Amino acid sequence: MRYLEITIPEGRRRAVLDVLDEASVDYVMSDETSGEKYSDVVRFPLPNRAVEPVLDDLAQVDIEDARVVVINAETVISEEFDAVRDRYSGGGAKGERTSRQVLRTKADEFTPAFPIYIVMLLISAVVATAGLLGDSPAVVVGSMVIAPLLGPALAASIGIVTGDDDLRREGFIYQFIGVAVVIAASVGLGLLARLAGFEPGGVDIVVVAELEERVSPNLLSILVALGAGIAGILSLTRGFSEAIVGVMIAAALIPPSAAVGITAAWGMDGAALGAFTLVVVNLLSINVAALGTLWVAGYRPQGMFDVSPTRRSTLTYATIFGVGLLVLAAPLASITLLDFQTTQMEASAEEGVESVLAAPEYDGIELDEIEVVLDDDYPVRSVDRIVITVTGREPGPNPPLADDLYRALADRIGEPLRVEVEYVVSEERGQQPDEQRVVPTVPES
Template sequence: MRFIKANFPADKADAVIKIIEGCKPVDWSMDSGYGRYEKAVEIVVAKGEGQDLVDRLQSLLGGGDDWRVVVMPIEATLPRPDDTILEADKEATQKAKTVSLREELYQKVAGDCTLNTDFIILTVLSAIVAAIGLNGDSVAIVIAAMVIAPLLGPILAFALAAALGDLSLMKKATKTSLTGLVVGFAFAYALSFVMPVNIGSTEMVSRTVIGPEIIALALASGAAAALSLSTGISSALVGVMVAVALLPPSVASALFLGAGETDKAIGAALLLAVNVVCAVLSAQLIFVWKGIRPRTWAGQRKASVSVRINATVWIILLAALAALAYRLNLQVL
């Protein structure tokens, strides 16, 4: 279930009550407001519900600056909900197109793709650990690097921005993604001059091969990431899936380049490009399938155009990269 609290002017009370009753929540109550707010209402809705309620409240109250709507998950409630409510929660989890609210998704991805000191440090550390693992042919160390790699946020942010037609979030996600990849590549490249590069490492060589299973992995990673976010499932393991598609080939390309193996460096870079395209494309399609779109009609039209353009561009890029890989005599479709 979810807890929704709205603060608003007193003259909007009747309209707010009408909206609440029309949405049929599990429970609700209204009281005097707090601080600068005149009225406050607390609403409990079943899991998977609440998007229409929040949209209607925003449409009613959005013209001024003396309102606020807060959404929080409910861990437990007393008295305990009856079986009907619990069953409704279960059905909503299984059947609802979108379990997480649009605002919840946006808040999370916008925070996770913020370019700050922590993001840079984690990127550097993960690149260093990955370089050591790849060079030493150690799967365990490579996995450790993927655990700390902060690459999930920007990928999901870009895919969600494309689904919503949000150009500002798209730019922010692009900036963070490119910065992370460049910083990781640069530090791995610098390491190639400090330690001898093991160009025969199985972990290194495997990052120069593009095959159907690699493309399927990248597509599955992006789709799983979008599903984990939109359904509220923990994204920790999914973050590792995305990292396995992005971090190792980037670091391998840098190490090969530092060792003077230009052809292998290009192969790993091409694998990275294919993985980025696949992950973003599949994540975007999942968000669209889940029905995540802007609240207003104008926003929905803009988002539809954004989805079509982005999907077309990514599909063309994927086809072009696959063709390039084939011409470079890599194992590709």
């Protein structure tokens, strides 16, 4: 619930009291003694659901010069207050709903001062870059906790639907600068790591698991950002934990931005493009989800200390966000389709290998692993080869086995293939380890 204090301009006392009486609000009145252009001060409690409609009704009586203060109230013991609460609950749930006026204030509060914002993002970029290079999920999560992205990520959408141009502009500026700062910092840290000879997993930096999933994203990545935008608005409007939702928003922006910087530092333009596409898609997803959630929840300006309705501007921004998201989702759809094809290819290959190894001449040879290897053409990759690892006790290589495996896979998959067969000689327990690895390669047909 809220406690409101309104300083009434001279000549508007009766108009204000008529509105409060119509709403059955229990108020107290006192004189305003500052000697300015105000005559009275009225104070009264309101349930959360009543704040917005009461302020909208007050807007109709032309008190634009009034000063309004809204604060939290712990408890109100009053029969009149209970009647007002029942009235504005509509006979249904009495759940929380933050008014537009309070919502704008909360969005501004969650947006830190610009110098603090930049410093916190730099720290977050350092931690995220270290986590990605070190392939440490825990450190990457830590970078999300640090990033102060909740306010900026939601301020733009709140500014759009409430007609607050300053809030909208500040939200967009903070988002763009925030992403740019993280990318720039990660590029610098990546260059230092590369000059120092730090290349996890070998020459290809993208083999790091925490990095690989962000340079070749699929459509499922959009769901994270959409969920973050919806949850962010609900956290502000319904009183949920803002800190947890802030981590979710940071998860959609900080690691992919750091991945852009790292891959750019390593000169992997395709991988950097893939990660940057993910960053832009996530930004659009968060904004369109927040905008849609606000509009569906009914946060539309109607005049109180606000501006005229902003339906046109809201639809314009929603269209821009939506079209941009659809355009950038196309390469993500291709990657998603490739993931499904890869899974089906592995299943078909396993079926073909098992059918070959079931033959009597290959008794004692067992399938160890099947891997569909993709090329390095990020972000939209394609199948490079299929690697089949089998184990047996007889020394290799076994050319007939490789030929039979290739024909079995070609029949089931139905496309030109490059197949590599790794034949691993296993030893009986207790013997000296003398493993042989033979890699016959069947040329691409």
